[in-house]
Amino acid sequence: MNPRATMATMLLLAPITACGSDDATALPDCGTAWEVGNTLPDPYDGCDQDGQTITPVWFDCPDGGRYAEWDDGTAYAREGQPVVDTAGELARICD
Numbered sequence: 001m002n003p004r005a006t007m008a009t010m011l012l013l014a015p016i017t018a019c020g021s022d023d024a025t026a027l028p029d030c031g032t033a034w035e036v037g038n039t040l041p042d043p044y045d046g047c048d049q050d051g052q053t054i055t056p057v058w059f060d061c062p063d064g065g066r067y068a069e070w071d072d073g074t075a076y077a078r079e080g081q082p083v084v085d086t087a088g089e090l091a092r093i094c095d
Contacts, residue, residue, distance in 0.1 A: 030054055034070045034083055042080030044068055 030047035033040060046055045056068040059076075069076045070083075077083040 027053060030070075034075050036075060036083050036085045038083050040068065040077040040079055040081060040083055044079045 027046055027048040028041055030049040032038065033044075033047045044056055046053055048054070057070075058066050058068055060066050065078060067076050067078045075083050075085045
């Protein structure tokens with residue numbers, strides 16, 4: 001095989017291989033993402049719980065914002081905002 005052709009092929013494939021080995025789509029651990037007081041990632045695309053992807057449940061606020069709910073309402077937050085764990089705090093999140 002032509003050494004120049006081999007080198008050109010390797011150079012072209014190197015970026016593809018590098019991208020394939022980088023797990024850029026890794027989701028945060030649910031326990032960490034939803035720990036009270038931690039900031040919910042922004043953007044928030046879900047989290048990983050024991051190898052299973054948990055997709056977000058979204059609710060709209062009157063001001064046009066939205067918040068994500070965790071574990072049937074045990075915690076919720078807006079993207080980029082602290083996680084709150086009590087239902088009584090919902091009005092504060094939407095304000």
